[in-house]
Amino acid sequence: MTTATATAKPVIVWFRRDLRLADNPALSHAAATGAPIVPLYVLDEGSRVRPMGAASLWWLDKSLRALDAALRERGSRLILRRGDAEAELRRLIEETGADRVHMNRLWEPDAAARDADLAHALQADGVEVKGWNGTYLATPGAVRSGAGGPYKVFTPFSKALLSQAAPPEHTLGPHRIDTPRATPSERLDDWRLHPTRPDWSTGFDWTPGEAGAVAALGRFVRHALADYADGRDRPGDALTSRLSPHLHFGEISPWRAVVAAEKAGPPGQAAKFVTELVWRDFSAHLLHAFPQITDHAFRPEYDRMPWRADATGLRAWKRGLTGYPLVDAGMRELWRTGYMHNRVRMIVASFLIKHLLIDWREGETWFWDCLVDADLASNVQNWQWVAGSGADASPYFRIFNPVAQGRKFDADGRYVRRWIPEIAGLPDRWLHAPWEAPAEVLREARVRLGSTYPRPIVEHEAARKRALDALKSVDRHRDERED
Structure with missing residues (x-):
C-alpha cells in the first residue's frame, strides 16, 4: 500500500455484507489510492431496505466486533453509525473531508435502488462513489442466455457461469x-x-x-467434503459446510470456498459443493432480474393459490409441534441454533x-427472523x-x-432424537411415525401421544x-409459460 500523505483526503470504505479484509475489492481499491481510509458500517434504519431479523442481528453483533478487532490489528478501527444511510454518510463526509466512497455492491432490489440514488446524490456534490462485486461468483445480471435475456433454468445458468x-x-x-484518529463512532454495545x-x-x-x-x-474440506454429495442429505451427520451465514455476511469470498474445495477434492464431491454455491448465485441472479x-x-x-388461514397450524409448525418428528426436529433446531439442515x-x-x-x-418471514443465514x-x-x-x-406434485x-x-434417528428427546426412547422402526407404534411400545418409551x-x-x-x-x-397454464 502506498504511504498516505498528510494532505490526502480520506476514502470511506462502506462495509455492508463484506465484513472481511481479505479478498475485499472495495478495501483493496481504496488502499491502492494511498489515501487514509475510514472504515464505516451503518445500521441503516432510515431507508426502505428490509430490516434484518433477530437472529441475523445476533450474528451482525459478533461479526462487527470481529471486523473491528481485525482493523485494530492494522492500526485502524471500525466507525459505527446508526440511522439513515445517506444522512450518516453525508455527516461522515463533512466530518472527515472524504471525497470518495468505496463499497461492495448490494443487489437486492431495494438496497440496489437506495445505493443508486445515494451514489447519484453524492456524485452531484463532488463525492466519487465506486462499487464492486464482492459477494457473488459473478455479478448478478452479467450471465445472460444466448438470446441476451436472464436465465430461468438452473443447469444452463450454471454451465454458463x-x-x-x-x-x-x-x-x-x-x-x-x-x-x-478523531473520527467519532457509536458504541456497538449501545445498539x-x-x-x-x-x-x-x-x-x-x-x-x-x-x-x-x-x-x-x-x-x-478436511472432514466433510469427501462424503459431501450423499452426506449433505443426512441431517444426523455433520457433513454440510455450514458456511451459509459466513457467506451471507461476506466474511469469506465464495471464490475462496470454490478454490479450497477444488484443491482438496475429490473432484465429484467438490463439483457438487460448487454447484450449491452456483445455486446461491442463481438466486441472486433471479431476484436481480425479477425483483x-x-x-x-x-x-x-x-x-x-387458495391458501388457508390456519393460525393454529402455523403456530404448531413454528413451535415444532406438528406431530411429524422430522418436521418438528427441524423447527426446533432452527429456534435453538439459528440454523436448519438443508434437507x-x-x-x-x-x-x-x-x-x-x-x-x-409466512414461512419465508419466519425463516427471515430465525435464521442466522437469512438471505433475501x-x-x-x-x-x-x-x-x-x-x-x-x-x-x-x-x-x-x-x-x-x-x-x-x-x-438411525440421531437427528430426531437430538431435537425431540421426549420420543428418543422409541425404536427406530417407530420413531418417525409414533402414532403407528403399538401401545406397549409407547408405554415402554414413556410416550403419551397428545400429552408428551x-x-x-x-x-x-x-x-x-387436498x-x-x-x-x-x-x-393448468404452467406448460404454456415455459420457455
Whole structure:
C-alpha cells in the first residue's frame, strides 16, 4: 500500500455484507489510492431496505466486533453509525473531508435502488462513489442466455457461469490501514443487537467473523467434503459446510470456498459443493432480474393459490409441534441454533405449503427472523422452489412425505432424537411415525401421544390430496409459460 500523505483526503470504505479484509475489492481499491481510509458500517434504519431479523442481528453483533478487532490489528478501527444511510454518510463526509466512497455492491432490489440514488446524490456534490462485486461468483445480471435475456433454468445458468467466470487473485488485505484518529463512532454495545430478557441465543454455537469463516471452510474440506454429495442429505451427520451465514455476511469470498474445495477434492464431491454455491448465485441472479418475486410468485398463476388461514397450524409448525418428528426436529433446531439442515429445510417448507396449505410467504418471514443465514434472494428463491411457483421449481406434485423422508435420511434417528428427546426412547422402526407404534411400545418409551408429544395435526394422504387439488387448479397454464 502506498504511504498516505498528510494532505490526502480520506476514502470511506462502506462495509455492508463484506465484513472481511481479505479478498475485499472495495478495501483493496481504496488502499491502492494511498489515501487514509475510514472504515464505516451503518445500521441503516432510515431507508426502505428490509430490516434484518433477530437472529441475523445476533450474528451482525459478533461479526462487527470481529471486523473491528481485525482493523485494530492494522492500526485502524471500525466507525459505527446508526440511522439513515445517506444522512450518516453525508455527516461522515463533512466530518472527515472524504471525497470518495468505496463499497461492495448490494443487489437486492431495494438496497440496489437506495445505493443508486445515494451514489447519484453524492456524485452531484463532488463525492466519487465506486462499487464492486464482492459477494457473488459473478455479478448478478452479467450471465445472460444466448438470446441476451436472464436465465430461468438452473443447469444452463450454471454451465454458463462456470464457463465465463474465474476466481480473482486472492488478496490478504492491507497490512496497515491509516484512519483519522478523531473520527467519532457509536458504541456497538449501545445498539443492543444481542438478545436479552430472555437471551434466546444460548444454543447458538457459531463463531462469526472472518477468522471463524476461514476455520469453518478448513474443517469442511478436511472432514466433510469427501462424503459431501450423499452426506449433505443426512441431517444426523455433520457433513454440510455450514458456511451459509459466513457467506451471507461476506466474511469469506465464495471464490475462496470454490478454490479450497477444488484443491482438496475429490473432484465429484467438490463439483457438487460448487454447484450449491452456483445455486446461491442463481438466486441472486433471479431476484436481480425479477425483483417482484419477493412478494409475488415468479409464475403469476400461483398468486391464485387458495391458501388457508390456519393460525393454529402455523403456530404448531413454528413451535415444532406438528406431530411429524422430522418436521418438528427441524423447527426446533432452527429456534435453538439459528440454523436448519438443508434437507430438512425443504421438508419443513413442503409441510407448511402443501400439508397445511399456508402461504409460502409466512414461512419465508419466519425463516427471515430465525435464521442466522437469512438471505433475501436465497430465502425467496428456495421457498418458491418448494412451492412450485418459482423459476426451475420443484414440480407442484412433489409433496414430501415427512415419514418416508425421515426413514430414508435419518434412518438411525440421531437427528430426531437430538431435537425431540421426549420420543428418543422409541425404536427406530417407530420413531418417525409414533402414532403407528403399538401401545406397549409407547408405554415402554414413556410416550403419551397428545400429552408428551402431539398427534399429527394433519393426515398425510388427506393433506396430499387436498394440496394436489389446489395446485392443479392454478397450474393448468404452467406448460404454456415455459420457455
